[in-house]
Amino acid sequence: MPERKRVQTLTNKKTKSAILLVGAAALIFTLPAIGQQGPESLLPPGFGDPPPPTPPATTRPSTPDPASPGNPATPRPSSSNTATSDDDDKKDDDRDDEDEDEETEGVIRYDVPPAARRSLKAVGIISPASGGFPADAYGSINGTFLKNALRQTKGPLASRWATIMGRRLLVSRTDTPSNINGADWTAERAWLLLRMGDAVTSRQLVQEVDADRYSKRLYQVAMQTFLANGDLGGMCPLAENGARIAADPTWKMARPICASLAGEQGTATALLNQARSQRWTTGIDYLLAEKAVGVGTNGRRSVKIEWDKVDGINSWRFGLAAATGLEPPARIYANAGRHMDGWRALLPMTSVAARTKAAPGAAALGVFSNRDMVDLYSQILDDTDAVAADQARAEFLAAAYSGADESARISAMTSLWDGANAGADYHAMLVLTARAAALIMPSSNQSGSADRIIASMMTAGLDTPAAAWTNIVDEGSLGWALLAVGAPKRSATVQYGPLDSFYDNDSSSDVHKSKLLLAGLAGLGRLDAEAQADFGGDLEVNIVRQTQWTRAISAAADRGESGTVALLALSGLQASDWTKVPPHHLYYITRALRQVGLEAEARMIAAEAVTFG
Numbered sequence: 001m002p003e004r005k006r007v008q009t010l011t012n013k014k015t016k017s018a019i020l021l022v023g024a025a026a027l028i029f030t031l032p033a034i035g036q037q038g039p040e041s042l043l044p045p046g047f048g049d050p051p052p053p054t055p056p057a058t059t060r061p062s063t064p065d066p067a068s069p070g071n072p073a074t075p076r077p078s079s080s081n082t083a084t085s086d087d088d089d090k091k092d093d094d095r096d097d098e099d100e101d102e103e104t105e106g107v108i109r110y111d112v113p114p115a116a117r118r119s120l121k122a123v124g125i126i127s128p129a130s131g132g133f134p135a136d137a138y139g140s141i142n143g144t145f146l147k148n149a150l151r152q153t154k155g156p157l158a159s160r161w162a163t164i165m166g167r168r169l170l171v172s173r174t175d176t177p178s179n180i181n182g183a184d185w186t187a188e189r190a191w192l193l194l195r196m197g198d199a200v201t202s203r204q205l206v207q208e209v210d211a212d213r214y215s216k217r218l219y220q221v222a223m224q225t226f227l228a229n230g231d232l233g234g235m236c237p238l239a240e241n242g243a244r245i246a247a248d249p250t251w252k253m254a255r256p257i258c259a260s261l262a263g264e265q266g267t268a269t270a271l272l273n274q275a276r277s278q279r280w281t282t283g284i285d286y287l288l289a290e291k292a293v294g295v296g297t298n299g300r301r302s303v304k305i306e307w308d309k310v311d312g313i314n315s316w317r318f319g320l321a322a323a324t325g326l327e328p329p330a331r332i333y334a335n336a337g338r339h340m341d342g343w344r345a346l347l348p349m350t351s352v353a354a355r356t357k358a359a360p361g362a363a364a365l366g367v368f369s370n371r372d373m374v375d376l377y378s379q380i381l382d383d384t385d386a387v388a389a390d391q392a393r394a395e396f397l398a399a400a401y402s403g404a405d406e407s408a409r410i411s412a413m414t415s416l417w418d419g420a421n422a423g424a425d426y427h428a429m430l431v432l433t434a435r436a437a438a439l440i441m442p443s444s445n446q447s448g449s450a451d452r453i454i455a456s457m458m459t460a461g462l463d464t465p466a467a468a469w470t471n472i473v474d475e476g477s478l479g480w481a482l483l484a485v486g487a488p489k490r491s492a493t494v495q496y497g498p499l500d501s502f503y504d505n506d507s508s509s510d511v512h513k514s515k516l517l518l519a520g521l522a523g524l525g526r527l528d529a530e531a532q533a534d535f536g537g538d539l540e541v542n543i544v545r546q547t548q549w550t551r552a553i554s555a556a557a558d559r560g561e562s563g564t565v566a567l568l569a570l571s572g573l574q575a576s577d578w579t580k581v582p583p584h585h586l587y588y589i590t591r592a593l594r595q596v597g598l599e600a601e602a603r604m605i606a607a608e609a610v611t612f613g
Helices: 086-103 143-152 160-170 182-195 199-206 216-228 232-245 249-261 265-278 283-294 315-323 339-346 352-365 370-381 388-402 406-418 424-432 434-438 444-459 463-467 478-486 496-504 509-523 529-539 548-558 562-571 583-595 599-612
Strands: none
Touching (some): 143 562, 160 352, 216 315, 232 249, 265 283, 424 434, 434 444, 509 529, 509 583, 509 599, 583 599
């Protein structure tokens, strides 16, 4: 093994503690980007096409080993492997109807023609033909396990690309797992989308279920999705039953608002009086409801909202403020979760200035694309009231596309990168400049900027133009490392020498980037076996360390379950940033994703890890 004179510098550097904890019943996981029927895809055209992934040559065991550690699979009846008849479909629908009849007895019925009723056996927005996951993406995994795993996955995630992958998975029209009602399954998926910051797609998903098939859980989640979108009208068809079934004050408060929107001011006033006397809600939450009633047909109410004594924001305040044209002061969002940046950036009714404040966070999350960012900053160019800092960024972006020459365009991009704060803001500036960076011709004259040009392209999945810089980057540089894991084609495996050079340039805490590079290359099958052993020994890191989670994701990959693998990958990336993601998580995630045909996603996640680790 090559001699290392810097080994002693590693003795006081310890691997960060694992961010993925196993839940009481299951491990955690979540997922992808949106396809044609949802918001704009965050994937560029043809992303991951060269070369197309080879389908894994795996045989799914008919009876998973129940003694295998971390194995969540529960065999379905043998009939699940055969064609399903129309009679079987009808029986399943009848059972769904019976469940709903028991739950909604004595409440409003919806007249839905039989031919128009949508089955709960597969709920989703996109199909495999539109870029979604296959119907059997979860194999024969038990629905109870999947439900618990979704609930225990706390978004947002450390990885933008994992969120993109997760969004696509959650909205795919996949088979409803066994032992869970289709409405409940839809609710859990929509709830995770909200926690990851994607309010728009979450609403689309809950609206894929017929109103007469809503479960209590779906009513609870649907209210949150409508509020996250500032959509008062969307909740009105469900308000009466929601108030009865969900036992949630927000659904009770929705009734006077919806009565006002329908022009029934007498009913709205009576319900507001009842709300006040029974204290369904109080303080500013009640005042916001009263203001929402006032914007209805012939509302004739004027309510002044004062935020001085309000300490924080919740979904009710967020949704009603957005719907009534109010913009809470910035301090209100100080302690809000990162997911709310996604909600704010996606709200079409708010001002450009308000959306711009949230846009960097939304881009880093994975719910705002490069095109979204460019469109937003393009609007700022024509906004005479824009904040000076935002105006400056918009002008730099314009220069990044239309500068006199490539040096001028790179200089404009550099100003955006250097002017960003560390973390989400810097990540967002890389996203903002991705397509401008792709227009720069690879040249040794620009080698000094190559690292960040390549990093910028990788944030938007522009892997093919990034690969054109292969002969420009210096061996062992960040740009070299990003292409080593992120380029779509690589025939030769990485040897020890370049890894050693990368280590020399690594200033990250505990040389975490070097550890993540090692893990990513190994998981993608791009690392020489001897180099893996030698470099891992130098770094004192065990990337093949096994836990219950690693065994579960490996077993799912062996069974060819792309959905289960993607969910477990999300669970392994639960952290505030990449510096807290253990290297062995990245190794097993990239290896499993590659095994089930998701190599493109694996490459982008690995490149992101090396950039921000």
